[in-house]
Amino acid sequence: MATFTIPPPPPLDIDSSSLATSFKKFKQAFTNFELATGIATPDNSLRVATLLAVIGQPAVDLYNTFTWAGEADAKTYQKVIDQFEVHCKGHANTTYERYIFNTRVQREGESFESFFTSLKSLAETCEFDTLTESLIRDRIILGMKNANISQRLLREAHLTLTQNITIVRAAEAASAHASEIAKSTMTDISDVHYVKHERQNRQKPAKFQQQKNSKSQICRNCGDKYPHTDHPCPAQGKTCLFCKKQNHFAKVCKTKLKQQAEVNLVEQTTQHSQPSLQAAQGESNNEDYLFAIGPSDESNQLLKVSVIINDVKTTAVIDTGTSVNIMSRETLNTICTEQSPLEPTGKQVYAFGANSPIEVLGKISLLVRHKAQMLRDIFFITEHSGPTLLRLNTAKELHMIAVTCNVHAAPSVIDEFSDRFVGLGKLAGVTCKLHVDQSVTPVTQPHRRIPFHVRQHVEAELKRLQELDIIEPVRV
Missing domain, CATH: 2.40.70.10 (Acid Proteases)
Structure with a gap:
């Protein structure tokens, strides 16, 4: 039969800021160690000796300071455990334990199960009594890394701890499943693209060869058969009607063919392809x-x-x-x-x-x-x-955008200050002087022709502006 060695639990950290919790964990680990190794015997001396051997030297020094009712108590396992428990619990600070609990949040990469277990362990030393479950529930909602799950939990007015745990576990499992499905879908798409490209590459050489043989029999300058056996190329010395260059006809002009190819590409993309959707929609007719x-x-x-x-x-x-x-x-x-x-x-x-x-x-x-x-x-x-x-x-x-159809002036302002809105708004007794750089040569714009049917209206408007002293004629 195979045998294996069970390591002892780590020593008790008596300098821990949460000594009561540390001793509780050590006691549980030591009990399991005794049962697993078979040394949990009625012999108290052996059990105490084993305890002192694994608890660590600082804890042994603490053991030596304990006061016993009789010498036999120092060798009784339960009495020794009780002494350690009284000492460790006496150093428990409820305020500090609650501070640790209330500041505990889910760490990066930490699963919900680990976070929930940690909260339950911390709550045991906080003396919450009947409020334990409700406070653990609140800590889960406030300490979750996923803000979307926290918001969902906050919308439930009377959520119990059990319901809280069920919702979070379901959301975490669904997220993991969706991630796996997305990875699987991407793998399938990659496989399909690979087969498609492979088929295209196989067909390309034959098609390319056919086009090459076809083009080799046509003159690139005139578009007729090549070579010209009994006469020179008719495009020699002629000007292209499309690009205005020499020695080729418009029907074989490379510039023209290039533009047609671009137009065809746009039309095919518009009619047959379905590009990435980057816009919005709503309901109307069919x-x-x-x-x-x-x-x-x-x-x-x-x-x-x-x-x-x-x-x-x-x-x-x-x-x-x-x-x-x-x-x-x-x-x-x-x-x-x-x-x-x-x-x-x-x-x-x-x-x-x-x-x-x-x-x-x-x-x-x-x-x-x-x-x-x-x-x-x-x-x-x-x-x-x-x-x-x-x-x-x-x-x-959703108040993302606002549509403004008309802009109206405030009538109340115009009515209240009606004298401010009379006339052209000229300042009485004020002369404006324009500073002109004399070193710059003046530039005049030529008179623009006015259509005959609007000449009378233009002349009337110019006369009106002149009478209002807005403009004045310039004598050149």
Whole structure:
């Protein structure tokens, strides 16, 4: 049979700031050590000797200062343990123990189970009595590293410790599961891209060879067959009608072909591809539209805001031209660990300028919060990655933006100071002198021709301004 050596517990730290807790842990460890090694015998002398051998020299020195009712008590295990316990508990400071408890927070990388166990251990020396569970519950809410979970717990008015623990454990497990799913999804996507690129590379040489053979039979200057056997190239000495350069025709002009290729690329991207979604949406008729759609590298030009959706903080983009809210399935899986099934939309969503609709998986109702404002709104879910998009009405109701249609002057101010709004506002008895740099040569602008049908109106306006002494004629 295999044998192994069980190490003794570490010595008791009698200089600990929490001596009562330290002794409690040592006593538990020593009891387990006795049972595991089989030395927990009725022989008190052996048990005391073993205790003093592992408890450490500072604790042995403390043992030597104890006062005993009889010499036999010094060799009785339970009497010795009781003496140590009385001494250690006598040094317990309830105020300090409660301070340690109330300042305990979840550390970086620490699991909830470890944090919860530590709080229960600290509470045992705080003498909370009947308030122990409620104070541990409060400490969990206030000391959690995840602010979203803390906010969710704070919304529950009558939350018990058991309910608190259940919610936190479920949230922590869901976060871990979502992370694993995201990693698995990224691996699958990488595999698909690899196969796709491999197939394209296999087909490219044959296609390239075909194009090469085809182009080798056409003259690059005139576009006819090459070589010219019985006559020189007709483009020789001719000027291109497109780029105005010599020795080629417009139909084979490289500058023209390059611009056409760029136009074709833009049209194909608009009609057939479905770029990263970077805008917002809402409900109207059977067709909705997305306007702020573009390459991912232009995301820094969009209006981004920080919002909380279903208790999870995320970044969204406001677009006042879109008609529905939209969210990627990846984002939905992150913020909704226990989501309801998606409902059919009955609508089609089009990107700006696209002929084919964007694939929408369904819609779902989500709770959106921005600062003090909160509302529940419909989000369309798609397969595409990208930020969450908010429509105009959603942004307005959350007080993210304000729409000002008209600007009115305050009538009360005009009525109260009516004498200030009479005339042109000239200051009586004040002459304004303009300082002119005489070293600078004056410049005059030529008279601009005025359409015949407005000449009389212009002359009348100039005459009116002259009579009001706003302008005066210049004699040259």
